[in-house]
Amino acid sequence: MSTTHPALTPIRLGKHELSSRYAVAPMTRVSASPEGVPTADMADYYAEFAAGGFPLVITEGVYPDAAYSQGYLNQPGLARAEHVEAWRAVTGAVHAAGGVVIAQLMHAGALSQGNRYTSERIGPSAVQPRGEMMPEYGGSGPWPVPREMSAQDIEDVVDGFAAAAGNAVAAGFDGVEVHAANGYLLDQFITDYTNKRTDSYGGPMANRIRLTADVTRAIKAVVPREFVVGVRLSQTKVNDFTYRWPGGERDAETAYTALAAAGADYLHIASEGRNWLDTxxxxxxxxxxxxxxxVTGLPVIVNGGMHDVVLAERVLDEGHGDLLSIARAALANPDLPHRVAKGVELDRFDHGMLDPTVTLDNARRRRAGERG
Incomplete structure (x- = not known):
């Protein structure tokens, strides 16, 4: 291994000069108020990563509209004025700690299991999602069958993402990430077995990626030129760890090319339930x-096991990606970049760190006590 790990080398993302290749991956915490308003604890939570050496922080999934998009109770939103005002404290705290902060915009679609605005789910087609709702986020039992979206529903979704991106600008974010991964609405359009449409949004990948491209294009039209707009994609999902795009490499090239043409500034390729090598x-x-x-020439964020310094070095040196997003290992080690620089062993993740009712400090102390 070289003296300076490649993950610790600088990189440019849009107008931002990042001190290293490390980013905090989006992680659902369901710790906002019942109204979707971010809290002071959330400001501290996100700022801790920036203070710990992460130059780029991507938030948990934020719902973009006061209609069908919310996925979980106590999920934060970017749909109302009170959301914008509260997020300013979060972005201000991250900036004060030296970080760049991006809001991930997420429409849950058929995988909504807690929405204060409606009990109805929508999706590309009336297809019941696989698996069952997630108890760690307040759900139980089989997923309901969603209502198939009309052309007006699709237009409303695009408008909602664009409006939320405008709210993100007002809230002080440096960019947004369009969540088209992990089984949520945009990914439901991309996935062949949840998308049985016969219109221009169904059929081959060129059509199934269309909604994500439309959303990206609509966002780019309303935000400042220097505002970063990324897209997160995955094959696997929170309710399906085995799915692969049926067209394989051809589907990947089609999707990536469409998103680059729509104006995406980066792509974030995620794993769910597997590490990067597996997926x-x-x-x-x-x-x-x-x-x-x-195929795009865009910066690519790689996700899945990137806390492993040997794997991370391989990803960067072999040209598989440009940045590394860290999820659970970042919860256990909010100072992970500093630890890698010093050669300090990382603390192991404790599942209790995912529980918003258990403070991260307490969970970390418990893990340290077990280690000692």
């Missing part, structure tokens, strides 16, 4: 992340 390798030997870099 990224294609039959040809290429990886989903290297394909994204090659």
């Amino acid at each position: 990224a390798r294609l039959v040809s030997g290429r990886t989903l992340t290297s394909v994204a870099r090659e």
Whole structure:
């Protein structure tokens, strides 16, 4: 391993000069108020990562509209004036600690299991999602069958994402990430078995990616030129760890090319339930992340096991990606970049750290006590 780990080298993202390749991955915390208003604890939570050396912080999924998008109770929103005002304290805290902060905009679609605005779910088609709702986020039992979206519903979704991006600008964010991964609404359009439409949004990947491209294009039209707009994609989902795009490499190239043409500034290729090695390798030997870099020329964020310094070095040195997003290992080690720089061993993740009713400090102390 070289003296300076490649993850500790600087990189530019839009107008931002990042001191390293590390980013905090989006992690659902369901710790906002019942009205979706971010709290002071959330400001401290996000700022801790920036203070710990993460130059880029991507928030948990934030719902963009006061209609069908909310996925969980106590999920934060960017749909109302009180949301915008409260997020200013969060973005201000991250900036004061030296970080760049991006809001992930997430429409849950058929995978909504807690929405204060409506009990109805919408999706590309009236197809029941696989698996069951997640008890750690307040759900139980099978997913209900969503209502198939009309053309007006699709237009409303696009408008909602664009309005939320405008709210993100007003709240002081440096960018937004369009959540088109992990089984949520935009990914439901991308996934062939949840999208049975026969219009221009269904059928081949060129059509199934259309809504995500429309959303990206609409956001770019309303935000300042220097405002970063990324897109997160995955094959696997919170309710399906085994799914792969049926067209493999061809589908990947089609999707990535469409999003670059729509104006995306970066792509974030995520894993769910697997690490990067398990989900990224294609039959040809290429990886989903290297394909994204090659066909678009955009910066690519790689997710899945990137706290492993050996794997992270391979990803960067072999050209599989440009930045590394860290999720659970960041919860356990909010100062992970500093630890890597000093060669300090990382603390292990404790599942209690996902519980918003248990403070991270207490969970970390418990883990430290077990280690000692």
